Amino acid sequence: MRPFFSALALSTALAAVPVATALVGGAPAQAQQAAPAAAKPAGQPAAGDIAQQKAPFALPPLPYAPDALEPAIDAETMKIHHDRHHKAYVDALNKAVEDNAGLKGQTLGQLVAKAGTLPPAVRNNAGGHWNHAFFWETMAPAGKGGEPSAALRDAIEAQFKSMDAFKAAFKQAGTGRFGSGWVWLVATPDGKLAIASTANQDNPLMDVAEVKGTPLLGNDVWEHAYYLKYQNRRADYLDGWWQVVDWKKVSDRYDAARKK
Numbered sequence: 001m002r003p004f005f006s007a008l009a010l011s012t013a014l015a016a017v018p019v020a021t022a023l024v025g026g027a028p029a030q031a032q033q034a035a036p037a038a039a040k041p042a043g044q045p046a047a048g049d050i051a052q053q054k055a056p057f058a059l060p061p062l063p064y065a066p067d068a069l070e071p072a073i074d075a076e077t078m079k080i081h082h083d084r085h086h087k088a089y090v091d092a093l094n095k096a097v098e099d100n101a102g103l104k105g106q107t108l109g110q111l112v113a114k115a116g117t118l119p120p121a122v123r124n125n126a127g128g129h130w131n132h133a134f135f136w137e138t139m140a141p142a143g144k145g146g147e148p149s150a151a152l153r154d155a156i157e158a159q160f161k162s163m164d165a166f167k168a169a170f171k172q173a174g175t176g177r178f179g180s181g182w183v184w185l186v187a188t189p190d191g192k193l194a195i196a197s198t199a200n201q202d203n204p205l206m207d208v209a210e211v212k213g214t215p216l217l218g219n220d221v222w223e224h225a226y227y228l229k230y231q232n233r234r235a236d237y238l239d240g241w242w243q244v245v246d247w248k249k250v251s252d253r254y255d256a257a258r259k260k
């Protein structure tokens with residue numbers, strides 16, 4: 001079996017790794033924030049409220065064409081990642097909630113927040129659904145993502161010295177994640193910024209996260225996110241990914257976190 005397809009089965013239980021923190025000013029960020037959704041699936045809350053989804057959970061459409069992120073991320077990877085992997089998390093989450101009657105009626109945000117108390121199938125697939133919906137919205141076609149707002153840039157530079165140094169630290173966290181997981185920029189409840197990595201489909205909104213807070217951006221470092229184009233070169237994928245980060249969206253998330 002090719003590593004690309006075996007990645008879903010990987011199960012690494014390493015703890016989240018805080019890399020750095022920074023004062024960002026303003027009010028403390030909250031640990032709960034709704035992830036934006038691309039569009040309104042039938043019978044589901046409006047875009048921007050995917051955390052408010054309830055069973056049956058639904059796969060949001062990609063907010064751009066599958067080839068829109070070329071050359072950083074190839075169209076085939078995007079199609080498989082969204083149409084098969086993300087869909088698999090949604091389908092498995094629906095089954096897991098069906099199998100745990102006490103969870104019916106809970107929102108995705110509620111499931112994620114108490115993931116550590118829930119069966120592994122709920123934790124993993126609720127995280128998988130939330131993380132991927134957030135991931136699609138974190139990206140924009142190359143050249144369309146704009147630049148960080150002045151406030152976000154100032155906060156990043158205050159902590160990491162420069163945007164390049166921030167990206168280097170983010171890359172280090174991403175390449176350092178053993179097995180499968182995610183790397184995040186997080187607004188923490190004490191009003192700081194942090195880079196964190198989580199294993200599997202965990203995220204900073206979960207009760208089990210070592211670094212808790214509001215995700216501002218997150219990159220998927222599972223092999224299924226990059227293997228077709230980059231094979232084992234995760235570092236190259238992390239470098240190329242900056243071409244498609246939607247800094248306008250990330251800046252909006254930062255502004256919302258500061259106001260909480």
Ligand SMILES: [Fe+2]
Nearest residue numbers: 085220222225
């Ligand atoms: Fe993924």
